[in-house]
Structure formats: structure tokens, C-alpha cells
Amino acid sequence: MHLEVTHLYKQFPTARGSITALKDINLHVEDGEFVCAVGASGSGKSTLLRLIAGLEMPTAGEVRVDGVLVTGPGADRGMVFQNYTLYPWMTVADNVGFGLKLQGVSKQQRREQVSYYLDVVGLTKFADVLPKQLSGGMKQRVAIARALASRPKILLMDEPFGALDVQTKETMQQFLLQLWQRTNISILMITHDVEEAVFLAQRLYVLSAHPGTVEREIVINLPLERDHQIRRQPAFQHYREEVLDLLRSKPAEPIDSLLIL
Ligand SMILES: Nc1ncnc2c1ncn2[C@@H]1O[C@H](COP(=O)(O)OP(=O)(O)O)[C@@H](O)[C@H]1O
Numbered sequence: 001m002h003l004e005v006t007h008l009y010k011q012f013p014t015a016r017g018s019i020t021a022l023k024d025i026n027l028h029v030e031d032g033e034f035v036c037a038v039g040a041s042g043s044g045k046s047t048l049l050r051l052i053a054g055l056e057m058p059t060a061g062e063v064r065v066d067g068v069l070v071t072g073p074g075a076d077r078g079m080v081f082q083n084y085t086l087y088p089w090m091t092v093a094d095n096v097g098f099g100l101k102l103q104g105v106s107k108q109q110r111r112e113q114v115s116y117y118l119d120v121v122g123l124t125k126f127a128d129v130l131p132k133q134l135s136g137g138m139k140q141r142v143a144i145a146r147a148l149a150s151r152p153k154i155l156l157m158d159e160p161f162g163a164l165d166v167q168t169k170e171t172m173q174q175f176l177l178q179l180w181q182r183t184n185i186s187i188l189m190i191t192h193d194v195e196e197a198v199f200l201a202q203r204l205y206v207l208s209a210h211p212g213t214v215e216r217e218i219v220i221n222l223p224l225e226r227d228h229q230i231r232r233q234p235a236f237q238h239y240r241e242e243v244l245d246l247l248r249s250k251p252a253e254p255i256d257s258l259l260i261l
């Protein structure tokens, strides 16, 4: 799997003229790589992911998966969003199998794939319950299982742990790292959480806002096997400060626009 984003621009028309949400974004994700893009709110993170997912079309530039131009959504890219997007009236198993059903996968094969991925996310025992009976972290594990069930080449994650409390968030980050190592899937995650990005990524892109653009690319030279102890290491702190300094140098909102409020 190879994801390539080249000279990507996105403008949105508004009543007061057009907003440039993304300006000349260039990035790539290699096979089996875990890449994060980190930026303040308004830096165009969700827009970027929606363009890669094919949910929206770029104003200029292109997105390619294994050399093929993205012109719409496809099973090669699995999405996980911040807000729980499970269907509340469907059981956990039905939620995980829903995409497969749409793809016309047979009932028998669906059952096998659903039970496999429920096992991967450790929710086998919860197959028949409704989402409302699950905690936030468990709901996101269902969403991850649902995304994986269609066997995508890459997992696109838009602040998937943004709504979780700190402890659950750390558990989920550790879980995602293990899942990534076991499945060898490529992951592109976007987040505003600098520590999360440094903890998870092999490589990360720092985005600045207004317009959203890539400020710097940083290779995270930390061991692949990571646990939360690593946050205390000087190397980790160094990466964290480097990213924070970049984000500080370009405030997300101009001060005068804040003064109007
Ligand atoms: N559909 C849209 N119409 C108009 N402006 C939009 C739309 N979607 C996003 N934007 C603008 O694009 C910028 C980036 O938004 P977004 O991608 O949501 O950033 P982030 O996810 O980093 O917070 C913001 O200024 C936002 O207001």
C-alpha cells in the first residue's frame, strides 16, 4: 500500500469569499507505516482526511492509493471518526458487518469476518449487545473492527480518541499500537494531541492553520514497541517540545479575531 498526496488544495466558498482550508499539502504513507498528522483545530485535518477518503473532492492536486487516483470512497480505505458513528439500533456484530453486507458479502463469510475482527478488538463477548451498553472506548473498538472488516489497505483515523477520558485514551493508544503491529496495516491518524502523535507515529507531519499546510515532517526515532513509560524519556520530551514549538510559532487563530468575541 502506498498513499500519496500531492499539491493538494481545498477551498470552500462562503458568503464572505472563499476559505483556503488546505494549501499545497504533500504527504505519503508507506506500506505498513503508522503516520500521524498533528495540528491545531482549524488546520484542515478533517478536510484532509475527507479528501483522502474520497468523501470530498480537492480544488487542486491529487490523492493516489497504489498509484490509482482517488475519485470517491472505496473499500481500500477504512475510516474511523471521533464521534461514535455506530448505528444505535444494530447489535455490535451487525454494526461490524454492515459494510460487508453493503458489499454483497455472503452471510456465512460475513459471520466469519465479523467474529474474527471482534476477536481482534477483544469484544467477542459483546457481539449481541447494542452500542448504548458499551463504554466510549469499547464503541471505538467496534468502529475500528468495522473499518478493518472490509480489509482496507489503510486505516484513516480522525481524532478517534478525542472524546475519551485520559485513562481510556491511553489504553486505546496502547491497544491501537498492538493492533497495528499484529495486522501490519498502514495507518494515517490525525489529531490535535501532540503527545498522542509522538507516542503513536513512526513519522509525523505538523500542520499549521489558516491556511492548513505542512509545516514540518518529523521522523520519530523511538522503539516500535512502546508503552506509556516512554513519555518520560528525554527523546520523547524532545519530540514533544519540537512539535509544540512549531504549533506555538503559528497561533491557530489570529489574536484580533479572538478580540472580537
Ligand atoms: N464544508 C465547509 N464549508 C466551509 N468551510 C469549511 C467546511 N469544512 C471546513 N471548513 C473550514 O476549513 C477549515 C478547516 O476545517 P477542518 O478541516 O474541520 O479543520 P480541523 O479538523 O483541523 O479542525 C476551517 O476554517 C473550517 O471552518
Ligand SMILES: [Mg+2]
Residues within 6 Å of the ligand: 045, 046, 047
Ligand atoms: Mg477535525
